[in-house]
Amino acid sequence: MQFSSSLQQGVLIQRYKRFLADVDVQGQALTLHCPNTGKMTGCAEPGWPIYFSTSSNLKRKYAHTWELVQNNLGHFICVNTNQANALVAEALANHVIMPLAHYSDIKAEVRYGSENSRIDFLLRADNQPDCYVEVKSVTLLDDQPLDSQKRDETSKRELGQGYFPDTKSERAQKHVRELMQCVQDGHRAVLLFCVLHTGITRVSPAHHLDPVYGALVTEAMAMGVECFAWRADISPQGMYLVQELPFIG
Incomplete structure (x- = not known):
């Protein structure tokens, strides 16, 4: 893009x-x-x-x-979080995200769920269950250990830990609940973390900032909600999703 x-x-x-x-x-x-x-x-x-x-x-x-x-x-x-959906839309259209590359019908902002939500992307393909994709923008990089007793371990581990959300988010909690319901209804559900920070090398739920959200993501993954993190290459000329990163629930 x-x-x-x-x-x-x-x-x-x-x-x-x-x-x-x-x-x-x-x-x-x-x-x-x-x-x-x-x-x-x-x-x-x-x-x-x-x-x-x-x-x-x-x-x-x-x-x-x-x-x-x-x-x-x-x-x-x-910092323009509106760009996350545009990046994902381009990547889906160009079949960049391999686990989602086989879907031929891509619709954005489709109303769904019992909590009056809009899914970022609804993907469809012949003989496949509908796939509901919720996009989250990740910009929080935090390499500091949460426990002061573990500060000495900072130098021993890889830096680049990204988190979502950056504060308590009831809206994000709602979206996880909706995706869990999609799985229960027989659909495919995906949380796609769009990493908009070139220093982030892996992503986790921010259990320390929103423990409810963190617990919901853990429960959702156990139910079958898929979590992917993709990093964007960013420059003043443009941005492109280029690399899948580890997602550590």
């Missing part, structure tokens, strides 16, 4: 009111729309380089949208 227009670069001053960010662009302050409602832990440090797009819609109050940030280790992070 290439960006529709060249991204401009600035330096982050601050993110505030959840949907706004001020950046320095060649000495001039500019306010951007921030399309991310999460905590953005490790994704919004003042002084970091950021990249933003510009809309041609003259009716927008803020014409510019924050797309990427580059952290102090040089990793690119896509």
Whole structure:
């Protein structure tokens, strides 16, 4: 997925009111729309380089949208969570995700479930059960041991641990329950974690931030809900899903 227009670069001053960010662009302050409602832990440090797009819609109050940030280790992070579904849609259409490559009919945003949800993608193929795919955007990288007694083990293990969600999410809990019901109804159900941080090398549920969600994912996997994590290659020119990562429930 290439960006529709060249991204401009600035330096982050601050993110505030959840949907706004001020950046320095060649000495001039500019306010951007921030399309991310999460905590953005490790994704919004003042002084970091950021990249933003510009809309041609003259009716927008803020014409510019924050797309990427580059952290102090040089990793690119896509903070525009709307891009996760676009990346997955492209990958599904191009048969990149091999466990899902045989589906010929791909529909987005289909209403389903008893809790009034919309599935990100409903996949269908001849003589196959329907496949319900829920996409989650992963940007939280946390390599610090949760237990202070285990801090010495940090140097002994591989870095790059990513988590979802980055805070308690009742909405994410609901989606897992809906997928569990899909399996009970005889369908295929997939949690697809779209990794939008180039420093993440594996993904786990954030049991320490949302223990209810973590327990639900563990239960869902035991019932047959499939969990995949795919990392995007990210640059100011574009993004593509390129690599499956280990998912550790």
